[in-house]
Every structure is written in C-alpha cells, then in structure tokens.
Amino acid sequence: MRKIKDNSKFNSAHQNMLSAVVTFATNAANIAITQSIAAFLAIINALKVKLDDIIKIQGDINNPVTGVADQKELAKNTLVQTSILIMHSVYAYAMKNNNAELAAKMNVSKSKMERMKDSVLTGTVDAAIANVTEVLANLVAYNIDQDLLDAWKGKLKNFTDMVSDPKIAHDGIDVFRNKLQDLLRASVILMYNEADTVAMQYKLNNIDYYRGYRKARKLQPLVKHTKLRILVTTEQGMPVNGIIVTQDKSSNYIVTDINGRADLYIQIPKGTEIATNGIYSFTLSKDTMNIKTGDIEIKKGSTVTKNFVWNENNFEIPDAPAAVEKELVLVNK
Numbered sequence: 001m002r003k004i005k006d007n008s009k010f011n012s013a014h015q016n017m018l019s020a021v022v023t024f025a026t027n028a029a030n031i032a033i034t035q036s037i038a039a040f041l042a043i044i045n046a047l048k049v050k051l052d053d054i055i056k057i058q059g060d061i062n063n064p065v066t067g068v069a070d071q072k073e074l075a076k077n078t079l080v081q082t083s084i085l086i087m088h089s090v091y092a093y094a095m096k097n098n099n100a101e102l103a104a105k106m107n108v109s110k111s112k113m114e115r116m117k118d119s120v121l122t123g124t125v126d127a128a129i130a131n132v133t134e135v136l137a138n139l140v141a142y143n144i145d146q147d148l149l150d151a152w153k154g155k156l157k158n159f160t161d162m163v164s165d166p167k168i169a170h171d172g173i174d175v176f177r178n179k180l181q182d183l184l185r186a187s188v189i190l191m192y193n194e195a196d197t198v199a200m201q202y203k204l205n206n207i208d209y210y211r212g213y214r215k216a217r218k219l220q221p222l223v224k225h226t227k228l229r230i231l232v233t234t235e236q237g238m239p240v241n242g243i244i245v246t247q248d249k250s251s252n253y254i255v256t257d258i259n260g261r262a263d264l265y266i267q268i269p270k271g272t273e274i275a276t277n278g279i280y281s282f283t284l285s286k287d288t289m290n291i292k293t294g295d296i297e298i299k300k301g302s303t304v305t306k307n308f309v310w311n312e313n314n315f316e317i318p319d320a321p322a323a324v325e326k327e328l329v330l331v332n333k
Contacts, residue, residue: 004192010184012254013219016089018187020251021195022048024216033202033209040198043190050187055244056257057176057183071258076114077119082155083125084110085177089142090132097138103314105131118163125156189233191217216251220267226298228282240286242312246293248281248332266298284308 025034025044035041086104095101107127113121132139136149196217202210228247231238239260246253252267266301267281278300282293291308296303 004185008185010181010188012265014055014184015051016251016253017049017217017219018051018184018191019253020216020220021191021213022051023251024212030209030212033206037198037201040195040201042222043195043198047187047190047195050183050190054180054183054187057180058146070096072159072162075155075162076118079121079155079159080110080113081153083113084108085126086132086148086152087128089144090135090139093135093139102131102135108255118159122156122160123162125152129156146212171314205290220250220252226266226278226295226300227303228264228266228280228298229303230256230262230264230284231305232256232308232310235309235311242286243308243310244257244285246283246285248283263303286310 012224013121022044024030025040026048087108091103091106094100094106111172113124115214116124129149132144133149136144136146139145195281199210200211202213228245230243230245232243239256239258239276241256241258241260243260243262244253245256245264247264247267252264254262254264256262264282266278278298279295280298282294284291284293293306296304296306299318
C-alpha cells in the first residue's frame with residue numbers, strides 16, 4: 001500500500017489520471033473484462049461517482065478571483081440599471097406634479113452612477129428608495145409598485161453584501177477548493193491502495209488489459225502556458241457554466257465556471273515534446289449535446305481563445321475571423 005502524506009496536494013493531472021482509468025475500464029472494448037472481477041468493477045464505479053462529484057464543483061473554482069470580481073460587477077450593473085429605470089420614471093412624475101425637490105433627487109445620470117464609489121452608490125440608492133417609498137401610492141400610472149420596489153431593495157442588498165464583506169465570497173470558493181482536494185485525495189488513495197492491488201489479478205489471465213490499465217494509470221504532465229481558452233455564452237450574452245471541454249484523444253478536460261470561462265492546458269504524453277505549432281482538437285459537451293471544434297493550431301507557450309454560443313438545442317461557433325492579440329492570443333469572436 002502506498003502512503004499518502006497529510007500535506008500532499010492534488011491537481012488536474014491527478015484528476016485526468018483518474019478519468020483515464022475510468023474511461024479505460026468502462027469503454028466497450030474493456031467493460032466485459034472489467035466486470036470479470038467484481039471487486040475491481042466496484043472500485044471503478046466508486047471512482048466514477050467521485051469524478052462526477054468533482055465535475056459538479058470544478059466549474060465553481062476555475063477562476064475564483066475573477067469570478068468574484070465579475071459577480072460584483074454584474075450586481076453593480078444590475079443595480080444601476082434598475083435604479084435608473086425607476087428614478088427616471090419618478091423624475092417624470094415629479095416634473096408633472098411640480099415637485100422640484102423630488103425631481104432634483106431623482107435626476108441622476110446612468111454614467112454618473114456607474115462612476116460612483118461603492119459606498120456612495122449604495123448610499124445614493126438607499127436614499128432614492130426612501131424617497132420613492134414616500135410617493136409609491138401615486139406611481140401606479142408609471143408601472144412602479146411594491147413588487148418592483150422590493151426587487152429594487154433586493155438588488156441593493158445583494159450588492160451591499162458583496163461590498164461590505166467580499167471575503168465571504170472568497171471563503172466560499174475556498175470551501176469548494178478544500179472539498180475538491182478531499183475528493184481527489186480519497187480517489188487517489190482508492191486508486192493506489194485498492195485498484196492497483198486488485199488489478200494485479202488481471203496479470204494472470206489478461207496481461208494486455210493489465211498493461212492498458214497501467215498505461216492509463218500513469219500521471220501525464222500538463223504543458224503550462226500552452227492552452228485553449230473557452231468562453232461559452234447564451235444567445236443573449238449570458239455566461240454558461242458546466243460545459244465540459246475535453247482535449248480529444250486524451251483524458252484532459254475542464255469545466256466552464258460561473259462566468260462561462262475555462263482555461264484548458266494542453267496535455268502531451270510523457271517523454272514527448274510539444275510541437276512549435278501544435279494542432280489539437282477539442283469537444284464541448286453538456287448533457288447529451290456536444291460539438292467538435294475541429295483542428296486548432298496552438299503555438300507553444302501561447303493561448304488560443306474560442307467563443308461559443310449555447311442554447312437549449314445546440315452549440316454554435318460565431319462565424320468570424322480570428323484576430324491575433326498580444327502574447328499570441330487568438331480570439332475568435
């Protein structure tokens with residue numbers, strides 16, 4: 001049995017190894033042999049469950065710092081848009097009824113609100129809500145009612161919570177990271193201390209299967225700084241998380257985060273060199289839908305960015321030429 005140190009850390013290379021073993025053991029060519037030893041099949045099924053759990057949380061931890069910042073920016077934009085919609089309507093009401101004081105309080109431009117510091121914005125909106133509440137009964141003709149006011153208050157609270165204690169969001173991401181480490185640790189221990197031991201039985205009757213298992217079982221290095229960057233959005237421009245991006249002919253994959261983004265570092269077999277101008281292909285999948293990217297050239301040490309549009313029926317690749325950006329980043333918009 002192999003001893004795993006208490007401070008050992010696990011990464012996507014370990015996750016890819018586990019995925020490769022499960023894929024090997026459950027593919028159509030090998031499943032009958034896998035089933036011939038019930039104990040080994042049970043281990044493979046347990047690993048598959050753990051990998052499914054890993055995939056569920058992977059999208060939440062791909063880019064945590066950017067994710068938190070993007071959530072805050074989205075909350076701010078939503079608050080500003082809602083505030084302007086209501087305040088301008090109330091401004092029109094105030095002007096019609098010669099209420100100069102209320103009109104002055106409601107006469108704030110969208111650009112000015114966007115430039116406000118967080119504390120100033122929250123104070124401005126809070127005061128505006130109080131002023132609108134005083135005349136709410138008179139705003140029916142302007143489609144402003146209690147439900148809309150409550151929704152406005154909710155958007156303010158959402159933004160205020162992010163501003164007042166942003167550490168909560170980061171702590172939440174840390175919880176996911178720790179959970180991922182726990183899952184990877186448990187999976188690797190299961191692989192080293194049980195799967196490897198039981199798999200020895202295949203050496204007697206099916207040496208080719210055993211060799212295939214050991215090949216899938218090897219850790220494959222990830223080539224850093226050579227990667228595919230993915231952005232998946234809906235037709236309305238909203239990010240789509242949970243999209244699995246797989247490097248074809250490998251066990252290398254990643255899942256888009258809450259911002260629809262994922263960076264997949266290119267994987268190459270151990271002992272080989274990555275080509276200066278490597279050609280790779282990838283598959284995007286969600287539920288029963290998938291799309292092939294086709295061949296993509298990724299230069300050594302560079303990043304290629306591809307944008308995809310997803311709806312409930314299929315994926316689409318926006319038909320636009322790629323543009324070369326700084327640091328050899330290719331963007332397909």
